[in-house]
């Protein structure tokens with residue numbers, strides 16, 4: 001099996017000089033530097049197949065950007081093996097450039113003072129893209145990303161959402177098989193986020209582009225990524241689907257029932273509730289029941305309610321994935337799992 005991305009036992013440590021406080025301390029730090037070692041990425045194993053869309057998530061400082069930078073050849077791993085599109089990123093960085101596109105959401109790769117169109121034209125020469133292919137790609141990208149309204153505006157004057165669309169176009173003009181995106185939706189409004197997600201899905205469907213993206217937005221992961229990788233403190237804690245995370249750590253689900261008439265005595269319902277089910281809220285005829293995954297199958301709970309009340313409507317609410325992920329970070333749920341044999 002050949003992978004688009006293959007990282008084996010990859011480590012990255014940074015040596016940061018500690019500064020002692022005060023003028024004397026500063027002098028001492030120069031003469032006799034005290035070094036602190038930061039393990040940004042530890043024993044990372046990651047393989048990605050052609051055509052996959054993978055979301056890399058983790059709290060601030062988890063090692064996401066460091067991982068992307070090693071996979072693009074910008075940073076040299078301290079140890080371990082990396083292959084991207086069959087190439088070694090650092091020694092073969094020039095060859096690799098033809099196969100990958102990169103977007104760092106926090107900064108632009110476009111020429112700040114030039115109109116967007118000029119940057120896009122310049123890139124043709126940098127990547128040596130044949131004229132006809134470049135024109136065809138540019139025409140398609142103008143349409144997909146709706147670039148025309150600001151094509152002649154200098155990049156410095158673009159809004160964040162427009163700039164991101166320009167950066168995306170710049171990253172894929174040379175038809176890379178693999179696209180890295182480090183926080184591509186950071187700071188964008190809901191409409192701009194939706195447009196970028198749509199573009200990425202289309203790119204993946206039309207060209208089979210493999211995509212690795214980092215994000216703090218769980219909607220990005222839910223809507224784009226069949227596969228999610230969670231890292232924390234440089235370690236991979238999870239590699240699988242969002243659905244599975246929700247299943248394992250989602251906690252309580254909610255059943256929302258609308259009854260035929262307002263419920264006057266919520267207390268009476270509460271006393272009768274089956275084991276593991278609790279009354280979360282009553283508002284007129286609307287009743288919300290929380291129940292854990294192990295407590296009772298959903299259909300049995302509906303039958304139980306139906307035997308006592310006339311039901312107008314029943315819906316279920318899954319826990320918000322945001323909440324699940326927050327609990328994973330805060331309570332170290334996955335860490336405990338990794339630590340236990």
Ligand SMILES: Nc1ncnc2c1ncn2[C@@H]1O[C@H](COP(=O)(O)OP(=O)(O)OP(=O)(O)O)[C@@H](O)[C@H]1O
Nearest residue numbers: 014016038040058059060061062063064065066067
């Ligand atoms: N050039 C560097 N020199 C020293 N330490 C660094 C350097 N780059 C990153 N680090 C450290 O490595 C760790 C991982 O940083 P990284 O930027 O990869 O995190 P991240 O997951 O991208 O976080 P964020 O969500 O905030 O972007 C952090 O502790 C960071 O301080």
Ligand SMILES: [Mg+2]
Nearest residue numbers: 064065066182
């Ligand atoms: Mg980062």
